[in-house]
Amino acid sequence: QKEVEQDPGPLSVPEGAIVSLNCTYSNSAFQYFMWYRQYSRKGPELLMYTYSSGNKEDGRFTAQVDKSSKYISLFIRDSQPSDSATYLCAMTPTGANSKLTFGKGITLSVRP
Amino acid sequence: DAGITQSPRHKVTETGTPVTLRCHQTENHRYMYWYRQDPGHGLRLIHYSYGVKDTDKGEVSDGYSVSRSKTEDFLLTLESATSSQTSVYFCAISVAGGEYNEQFFGPGTRLTVL
Numbered sequence: 001q002k003e004v005e006q007d008p009g010p011l012s013v014p015e016g017a018i019v020s021l022n023c024t025y026s027n028s029a030f031q032y033f034m035w036y037r038q039y040s041r042k043g044p045e046l047l048m049y050t051y052s053s054g055n056k057e058d059g060r061f062t063a064q065v066d067k068s069s070k071y072i073s074l075f076i077r078d079s080q081p082s083d084s085a086t087y088l089c090a091m092t093p094t095g096a097n098s099k100l101t102f103g104k105g106i107t108l109s110v111r112p
Numbered sequence: 113d114a115g116i117t118q119s120p121r122h123k124v125t126e127t128g129t130p131v132t133l134r135c136h137q138t139e140n141h142r143y144m145y146w147y148r149q150d151p152g153h154g155l156r157l158i159h160y161s162y163g164v165k166d167t168d169k170g171e172v173s174d175g176y177s178v179s180r181s182k183t184e185d186f187l188l189t190l191e192s193a194t195s196s197q198t199s200v201y202f203c204a205i206s207v208a209g210g211e212y213n214e215q216f217f218g219p220g221t222r223l224t225v226l
Contacts, residue, residue: 006154031212032211032212032213036217041220041222042219042220043202043217043218043219043220044155044202044217045216045217046214046215046216049212049214051211051212088154088155092212092213094211094212095212095213097143097162097213098212098213099157099160099170099213100157100213100215102154102155102156103154104152104153104154105154105155
């Protein structure tokens with residue numbers, strides 16, 4: 001079993017839809033959970049991070065972590081064509097020296 | 113963009129030739145990383161560095177070597193390129209002083225080995 005599993009996609013939704021992106025993981029040592037967004041032919045950029053369990057909201061984006069189920073989600077409300085990108089989850093144990101483990105990424109397309 | 117540049121941005125080479133990719137940062141961050149990104153595999157760590165002349169292997173280090181003689185530069189070398197090393201290579205830096213390993217990525221180098 002991979003340490004981090006991410007829905008493979010691709011995912012296509014109409015503009016205005018609510019999008020749910022998910023990852024599961026197996027390593028209980030993971031404490032920080034991140035979502036990166038990657039536009040075509042660009043480097044990944046950090047979108048949001050969450051520490052331990054709970055929700056975090058930033059505009060139209062909500063990150064949710066359920067450590068008991070080892071499950072994380074990213075919700076996008078009122079999706080826009082500009083949200084079309086690949087989304088990667090990443091996670092790491094506590095500590096500035098620890099390495100990130102990434103999901104494979106899911107490509108989202110928001111249709112006008 | 114955390115002041116990270118990568119060169120070259122695109123390269124086509126032939127099997128068996130040596131290739132060196134360069135990552136340059138302008139902010140003296142201690143930690144630097146090389147990843148490759150392939151369809152179906154996501155981002156995989158090749159090598160990383162935690163200081164000048166201090167490097168270590170990641171999960172897919174076979175066929176790659178790295179060097180860091182200055183804080184600002186981290187070089188990735190393919191001693192004898194193979195077609196399986198066709199990929200997009202990303203450099204990343206880690207910002208020290210945070211609670212966790214917050215990484216910022218460069219723009220990537222697209223390498224094709226024929």
